[in-house]
Amino acid sequence: MEYEAVIGLEVHVQLNTKTKIFCDCSTKFGNPPNTNVCPVCMGMPGVLPVLNREVLHKAIIAGLALNCEISAYSKFDRKQYFYPDLPKNYQVSQFDLPIALNGYLNINIEGRQKKIGITRLHMEEDAGKLIHEEGAGSKSSFVDFNRTGVPLAEIVSEPDLSTPQEAYIYLNILKNRLRYVKVSDCNMEEGSLRCDANVSIRPKGVKELGTKAEVKNMNSFKAVEKAIEYEIRRQIKAVKDKEKIVQETRLWDADKEITISMRSKEEAHDYRYFPEPDLVPMEADKKWIEELRKDLPEMPDIKAKRYMDEYKLPQADADLLTSEQDIALFYEECIKHYDNYKTIANWIMGELNQYLNKKKLLITELSKLTSENFVKLVKLVDSGVITGKSGKEIAADVIEKGVDPEKITEEKGLKQVSDESEIESIVDEVIKENPEAVENYKKGKTTVVGFLVGQVMKKSQGKANPQVVNKLFKDKL
Numbered sequence: 001m002e003y004e005a006v007i008g009l010e011v012h013v014q015l016n017t018k019t020k021i022f023c024d025c026s027t028k029f030g031n032p033p034n035t036n037v038c039p040v041c042m043g044m045p046g047v048l049p050v051l052n053r054e055v056l057h058k059a060i061i062a063g064l065a066l067n068c069e070i071s072a073y074s075k076f077d078r079k080q081y082f083y084p085d086l087p088k089n090y091q092v093s094q095f096d097l098p099i100a101l102n103g104y105l106n107i108n109i110e111g112r113q114k115k116i117g118i119t120r121l122h123m124e125e126d127a128g129k130l131i132h133e134e135g136a137g138s139k140s141s142f143v144d145f146n147r148t149g150v151p152l153a154e155i156v157s158e159p160d161l162s163t164p165q166e167a168y169i170y171l172n173i174l175k176n177r178l179r180y181v182k183v184s185d186c187n188m189e190e191g192s193l194r195c196d197a198n199v200s201i202r203p204k205g206v207k208e209l210g211t212k213a214e215v216k217n218m219n220s221f222k223a224v225e226k227a228i229e230y231e232i233r234r235q236i237k238a239v240k241d242k243e244k245i246v247q248e249t250r251l252w253d254a255d256k257e258i259t260i261s262m263r264s265k266e267e268a269h270d271y272r273y274f275p276e277p278d279l280v281p282m283e284a285d286k287k288w289i290e291e292l293r294k295d296l297p298e299m300p301d302i303k304a305k306r307y308m309d310e311y312k313l314p315q316a317d318a319d320l321l322t323s324e325q326d327i328a329l330f331y332e333e334c335i336k337h338y339d340n341y342k343t344i345a346n347w348i349m350g351e352l353n354q355y356l357n358k359k360k361l362l363i364t365e366l367s368k369l370t371s372e373n374f375v376k377l378v379k380l381v382d383s384g385v386i387t388g389k390s391g392k393e394i395a396a397d398v399i400e401k402g403v404d405p406e407k408i409t410e411e412k413g414l415k416q417v418s419d420e421s422e423i424e425s426i427v428d429e430v431i432k433e434n435p436e437a438v439e440n441y442k443k444g445k446t447t448v449v450g451f452l453v454g455q456v457m458k459k460s461q462g463k464a465n466p467q468v469v470n471k472l473f474k475d476k477l
């Protein structure tokens with residue numbers, strides 16, 4: 001019997017407001033424990049929360065970016081549960097009237113498009129963090145309330161995903177969109193994006209859903225992909241071995257690459273939700289929502305599709321260029337000056353990206369880089385004025401110092417020599433100095449020509465046109 005998987009994702013993203021959701025404590029990451037706290041976020045008796053308007057603002061933008069309908073009327077609810085890092089013993093969340101509903105994202109998989117539904121997006125407060133003392137005989141645990149009350153948006157997908165790869169693509173689009181609209185940095189390492197996966201299997205063609213397991217504790221999108229892959233295999237094996245699959249929460253162990261049962265959830269949780277009496281319901285103004293919708297940028301996945309259609313870029317290039325908004329904007333600036341779309345893309349993904357990675361910089365931090373100079377550099381190489389090697393050598397100056405590449409070419413005398421008569425004498429010299437290689441070439445080992453060309457390049461300080469050099473060797477040998 002063949003099985004198929006049914007996957008739904010729950011993503012929590014931290015909305016990047018300066019202050020917390022119901023008080024004015026800072027949301028800054030990495031401060032000493034319990035320094036970003038006040039009576040409100042520590043859940044002291046008698047305090048009153050007040051909604052941070054910026055949280056609502058960013059939640060609406062996030063909802064719009066994910067094609068959701070924004071609710072005209074929305075409220076907060078208390079979700080009751082006990083945990084030591086939850087000082088009020090309830091979390092303020094949204095239950096039946098979330099801020100955004102019925103969204104979707106289109107993913108492209110192997111050339112076809114698939115629509116993944118987004119059930120809802122709601123606002124809630126984050127809990128604190130427990131730190132357990134390590135080492136033999138340690139008995140203490142500590143609690144840090146800095147994160148308590150940090151604003152989150154929880155985004156729940158429909159169980160429309162069928163493979164780990166689809167989940168991976170969906171997460172990337174979701175992350176890129178939220179970054180484009182600047183509501184979250186979606187940094188998984190700092191916990192500003194977390195993802196849980198609900199996974200079940202069923203025989204192909206069957207409608208009813210199987211019993212699901214909730215998989216947690218993945219710290220990268222690749223880990224989500226691997227954890228789902230493992231979980232599908234585990235469940236199929238269990239069914240084939242006639243074991244019963246129980247509804248449970250499982251933790252991903254990244255070292256062993258397996259999921260481990262954490263607690264069974266045989267019965268549905270009863271959180272005893274009820275409306276939060278200390279916060280008034282929200283009515284988001286229609287005009288405000290429409291203004292926010294108008295201000296949305298072109299979304300990264302839509303942009304990538306356009307790059308493929310208009311600029312004929314391969315999907316991998318289009319995805320890479322659009323994954324960072326500022327890189328995409330720079331690309332669009334560059335192609336205004338030069339319509340060799342693919343070559344510009346190569347230089348941005350190659351030299352520029354390598355430079356940024358090496359220096360751990362963002363493109364916005366390169367204050368002297370201009371699209372004019374960058375395009376000049378690409379053109380110099382493209383038209384054969386300088387060699388690709390020289391181009392790469394001066395790229396750093398163009399990127400970092402904003403130097404005019406034409407000027408450096410002049411100053412350093414980098415102009416490529418394509419005149420056969422000028423190169424011929426060097427070729428003759430190299431032939432004379434390397435009788436062994438020449439002999440091998442004549443015996444049919446034509447690959448040595450690479451070595452000979454290299455010698456000419458060295459002697460010409462990289463200025464000889466390699467194609468001309470190659471041609472001369474072929475003629476002479």
Ligand SMILES: [Zn+2]
Pocket residue numbers: 020023024025036037038039040041042149
């Ligand atoms: Zn506070």
